[in-house]
Amino acid sequence: MLQAVASPAGPAPVAGTTAPPLLSVRNVTLRYKTPNLLITATENVSFDVRQSDRFVLLGPSGCGKSTLLKAVGGYMKPVAGEIHINGRQVTKPGPDRMMVFQEFDQLMPWKTVLENVMFPLTVARKLPAKEAEDLARSYIDKVKLTRAVDSYPHTLSGGMKQRVAIARGMAMQPDILLMDEPFAALDALTRRQMQDELLQLWEDTKFTVIFVTHSIAEAIKISNRILLLSPHPGRVKAGVVDVDQANVEDGSAGALEREIHDLLFSEPGHRE
Amino acid sequence: MAKPQILLADAGAIAGTTGAHMAAVEQKLGPVELIWGIGAVRKTLLILVLAAIWQIYASYLDNPLLFPTLSDTLTTLVDRFADGTLPARIGTTLNILLMGYAVGTLLAALLTVLAINTRIGTDFLETMTAMFNPLPAISLLPLALIWFGLGASSLVFVLVHSVLWAVALNTHAGFLGVSRTLRMVGANYGLTGFAYVTRILVPAAFPSILTGLKIGWAFAWRTLIAAELVFGVSSGQGGLGWFIFENRNLLDIPAVFAGLLTVIVIGLIVENLVFQTLERHTILKWGMKE
Numbered sequence: 001m002l003q004a005v006a007s008p009a010g011p012a013p014v015a016g017t018t019a020p021p022l023l024s025v026r027n028v029t030l031r032y033k034t035p036n037l038l039i040t041a042t043e044n045v046s047f048d049v050r051q052s053d054r055f056v057l058l059g060p061s062g063c064g065k066s067t068l069l070k071a072v073g074g075y076m077k078p079v080a081g082e083i084h085i086n087g088r089q090v091t092k093p094g095p096d097r098m099m100v101f102q103e104f105d106q107l108m109p110w111k112t113v114l115e116n117v118m119f120p121l122t123v124a125r126k127l128p129a130k131e132a133e134d135l136a137r138s139y140i141d142k143v144k145l146t147r148a149v150d151s152y153p154h155t156l157s158g159g160m161k162q163r164v165a166i167a168r169g170m171a172m173q174p175d176i177l178l179m180d181e182p183f184a185a186l187d188a189l190t191r192r193q194m195q196d197e198l199l200q201l202w203e204d205t206k207f208t209v210i211f212v213t214h215s216i217a218e219a220i221k222i223s224n225r226i227l228l229l230s231p232h233p234g235r236v237k238a239g240v241v242d243v244d245q246a247n248v249e250d251g252s253a254g255a256l257e258r259e260i261h262d263l264l265f266s267e268p269g270h271r272e
Numbered sequence: 273m274a275k276p277q278i279l280l281a282d283a284g285a286i287a288g289t290t291g292a293h294m295a296a297v298e299q300k301l302g303p304v305e306l307i308w309g310i311g312a313v314r315k316t317l318l319i320l321v322l323a324a325i326w327q328i329y330a331s332y333l334d335n336p337l338l339f340p341t342l343s344d345t346l347t348t349l350v351d352r353f354a355d356g357t358l359p360a361r362i363g364t365t366l367n368i369l370l371m372g373y374a375v376g377t378l379l380a381a382l383l384t385v386l387a388i389n390t391r392i393g394t395d396f397l398e399t400m401t402a403m404f405n406p407l408p409a410i411s412l413l414p415l416a417l418i419w420f421g422l423g424a425s426s427l428v429f430v431l432v433h434s435v436l437w438a439v440a441l442n443t444h445a446g447f448l449g450v451s452r453t454l455r456m457v458g459a460n461y462g463l464t465g466f467a468y469v470t471r472i473l474v475p476a477a478f479p480s481i482l483t484g485l486k487i488g489w490a491f492a493w494r495t496l497i498a499a500e501l502v503f504g505v506s507s508g509q510g511g512l513g514w515f516i517f518e519n520r521n522l523l524d525i526p527a528v529f530a531g532l533l534t535v536i537v538i539g540l541i542v543e544n545l546v547f548q549t550l551e552r553h554t555i556l557k558w559g560m561k562e
Contacts, residue, residue: 075456093459103453109558110475123471124461154559 020087021048022208023072023176028081030067041067042234044081047227049176052206054244056223058213060264064234065212069180072210073099085175095124098169102181104161107153107168113140114149117168125172139171140164142201159190166198170207177209183218195221216257216264220246228264238263340526349530358515358534365511366538368424369496372431376488379432380439385469387440388447401441409434409495413502427499434495435488442487446480447473479555486547493539512538 025048030041041064049055057065070076072083074093083090085097093099098120100106107116114136121132140149143163153161162182169177183191195218202209213219219226226240240260246253307313323342330341340348352358383400386393409430416426450473458472474481500513510518512535519527555561 073456073460075459093456094462095460097460099456099460101453101456103451105451106453106457108454108457108472108475109560110478110554120461123463123467152558 022051022053022086023049023210024084025068025072026082026084028068028071028078028083030064030071030076031079032067032076040233042229045229045234045236046081047236047239049208049210052208053225054202054209054211054223056211056213056219056226056243057229058216058219058226058260058264059229059234059237060231061214062231062234063229064231065214065229066180068229068234069099069178069210069212072176073097073178095120095172096175098172098174098177100162100165100169100177100179100182102184104153104158104185106165107161109153112150112152113145113156113164116153116164117171120168120172135171136167139167142170142204143167143197157190158186159194162186162194163197166201170201170205173207175208177207179209179211181212181214184213191218198222216260219243220253220257220260226260228260230264337523337525340529344526345529345533348524348526349533352527352530358530361510361512361515361531362534362538364509365496365500365513368427368511369431369492371424372428372496373435373489373492375428376432376435376492377439377485379436380443380484380488383436383440384443384447385466387444388469388473389465394444397440397444401437401444404433405437405441407433409491410498413499417503422503427496430495430499431492434491438487438491439481439484442480442484443477446477446484449480450476478558479560482547482551482555486543489542489547490539493542497535 026046028045029043032039032041045064045068047055057068059065067076071078072085072090074090074097077091090097108119111119114133117136117140118129118132121127121135122129125132127135137149140146143166145160145163145167148156148160153164156164165182166179169179183194186194199222201207211219211222213222220243224242224244226243227236228238228240229235230237240256243256246256248254301309327342330339330344333339336344349358383393383397387397388394412433413426413430416429420426420429454472454476458468463471496511497513497516500511501517512531516528516531516535519525519531551561
C-alpha cells in the first residue's frame with residue numbers, strides 16, 4: 001500500500017530490503033562558484049538507490065536536484081560526503097552512468113540516429129562495429145524510431161530526439177541511467193506519451209534510473225521512490241516509497257500529489 | 273443538465289465546404305518561374321551582360337594598350353594555355369599556395385589543441401592572434417626576403433602567416449562555442465585529450481572551422497598573387513602574379529587581362545566549388561547551417 005515516510009533526517013530504511021544499494025549518496029554537500037558568489041546547492045544529502053529503482057529527485061527550483069544528479073554523474077566533486085556506485089567511489093564522468101539531458105542538442109548533429117546510438121558503444125564499451133550496430137538497432141526499435149534510423153537529428157522532432165537520447169543511454173546498459181528533466185522541454189501531449197513509453201521500457205528491461213523533475217505529477221507517474229528536497233540550500237525533506245502503488249483511478253495518486261505539494265510548499269516564503 | 277460532448281465533424285460537410293478549394297492546395301510553378309528561381313541562371317545572365325558591355329565598350333575605345341576587347345583577351349588566354357605558359361605558371365602558384373596553406377592549417381591545429389587544453393596555451397594563442405591578425409601578411413615579405421632569400425620559402429613563410437591566424441582564431445572561437453551539453457556528453461563517454469578534440473570538438477565546431485579555412489584561403493590567394501607581383505621569379509619559374517607583371521612590362525595588355533581572368537576564375541572555382549561542396553556534405557547535411 002501507499003506509504004509516505006516523512007522524516008527530516010532522510011528516508012527511513014524500508015524493512016525487507018537487505019541487498020546492498022547500487023548507489024549510495026552519503027552526507028553530500030555540493031557548492032559551486034558563480035563569478036561573485038559561492039552557492040551551496042545541497043547540504044548533507046543522503047539517499048540510496050537500489051537495483052531497478054525508478055528514483056525521482058523532486059523539488060522546487062533552487063533545491064539543487066540537477067546539481068545532485070551532476071555530482072552522481074561525476075561532473076562535480078562534493079565538498080563533503082561521498083558517492084559510491086557498486087562500492088566504487090564516483091570521481092569522474094563515465095559510461096557506467098549514462099546521462100540523458102533536457103537539452104535537444106545533446107545528440108551529435110553530424111551523426112545519424114544509428115551512429116549516435118552506436119558511438120558510445122564503440123568508443124566507451126569498445127564493441128566491434130557489427131555488434132554495436134545490432135545492439136543500437138534493437139534499442140532504436142524499442143523506442144519506436146526504426147523508420148528514422150538513418151535520419152540526422154536536425155530532421156527529428158523534440159520528442160524523437162529525446163527518444164534517441166534515451167535509446168543511446170539504455171543501449172550502453174549502464175549501471176544507472178541519469179535523466180535530468182528529459183521531458184521538460186516537450187509539449188504536454190508528447191510529454192505524457194514519453195512518460196508512458198519510459199514506463200513500458202522499464203517493464204521490458206527493469207533498468208535503474210534516477211530521474212530529476214520539478215513536476216509532482218510526473219514524479220508520481222514515473223517513480224517507485226521519490227526524494228523530496230527543500231530549496232536554498234537543498235536538503236532532504238522526505239522520502240516517499242512505494243509510489244507505484246498510487247493509482248489514478250481510485251484517486252490515491254491525486255491525494256498523494258496534494259500531500260506532496262503541501263509538504264513542499266508548507267514553509268512560508270517558498271510558495272510559488 | 274448539460275454534459276461535455278464531443279461533436280464529430282460530418283464527413284459530407286467537409287467534402288461539401290472545402291472540396292472546391294482542394295485543387296489550390298498544391299500547384300506547380302510555371303517553367304519560366306522555375307528557371308528564374310535558380311541562382312546560377314541569374315548570375316550567368318549577369319556575367320553575360322557584363323561581358324557584352326566589355327566587348328562593346330572596348331571595341332568602341334579601340335585601344336588594345338589600355339583596354340583590350342574580351343575576344344582579344346580570350347584569344348590570348350587560349351594561346352597561352354595552348355603553348356603551356358599559363359598551365360606552368362598556375363602550377364607554380366598552386367604548388368606554393370598548397371604548401372603554405374597546409375603548413376599554416378597544421379600549425380593552427382596545433383596551436384588550438386594546445387589552447388583548448390591548457391590555460392597558458394589559450395593566453396599564447398590570444399596574444400599572438402591579437403598581434404598578428406591585424407598585420408597584413410604581405411608586409412612581412414621584405415623581411416622574409418632577407419631571412420629566406422629569393423625563393424619559394426619566403427613565399428611559404430608569408431603564406432603561413434596569412435593562413436595561420438585566421439584559421440586559429442576561428443577554430444578556437446568554434447571550440448569555445450561548443451555547447452556545454454555536448455561537452456558533458458563527450459565526458460560521459462570517457463573521452464579525454466586528443467580523442468575528445470577530434471571526436472567531439474572538431475565536428476561540433478566545424479561551421480567555424482570551415483569559415484576559418486575559407487577566410488584563410490582567401491587571404492592566402494590574395495597574398496600570394498601580391499607577393500608574386502613584387503618578386504615571383506625563382507630559378508626561372510614564376511607564378512601567375514609574375515605572369516601579369518612580366519606581360520605588363522612587355523606591354524602585352526591582353527595577356528595581363530588573361531592573367532587577371534585566370535586569377536579570378538581559380539579563386540571562384542576554389543571558393544565556390546571546393547568549399548561549397550565541402551559545406552554541402554558536412555554542415556548543410558547536418559543541419560548546422562541553414
